[in-house]
Amino acid sequence: MLKRRHSDAAVVRISxxxxxxxxxxGESVAAAVLAHTEGATRTTPLSDAPRxxxxxxxxxxxxxxxxxxxxxxxxxxxxxxxxxxxKRQQGARSVEGRE
Ligand code: FES
Numbered sequence: 001m002l003k004r005r006h007s008d009a010a011v012v013r014i015s016x017x018x019x020x021x022x023x024x025x026g027e028s029v030a031a032a033v034l035a036h037t038e039g040a041t042r043t044t045p046l047s048d049a050p051r052x053x054x055x056x057x058x059x060x061x062x063x064x065x066x067x068x069x070x071x072x073x074x075x076x077x078x079x080x081x082x083x084x085x086x087k088r089q090q091g092a093r094s095v096e097g098r099e
Contacts, residue, residue: 012082029075045092
């Protein structure tokens with residue numbers, strides 16, 4: 001878990017895997033996850049190894065999460081919003097319309 005520097009930004013409430021947490025307006029979902037959890041955003045399809053945000057700028061795709069019901073979103077590229085629901089992705093992803 002990372003410690004935040006002091007911020008005067010407004011507080012928004014989001015849920016991470018069902019747990020209600022406070023985040024700072026303007027920060028990314030990945031930053032909020034790093035501030036409130038051990039950092040894992042997903043697990044790998046083959047070994048279920050935990051993965052965490054790495055580049056924080058949209059390049060590595062290690063931060064894929066389900067955000068407001070939409071899977072495979074880059075948590076580092078999306079800003080938190082009040083009432084947002086964020087879930088870790090576990091293992092292989094599914095693509096709607098395919099089995
Ligand atoms: S942390 Fe690298 S793409 Fe999000």
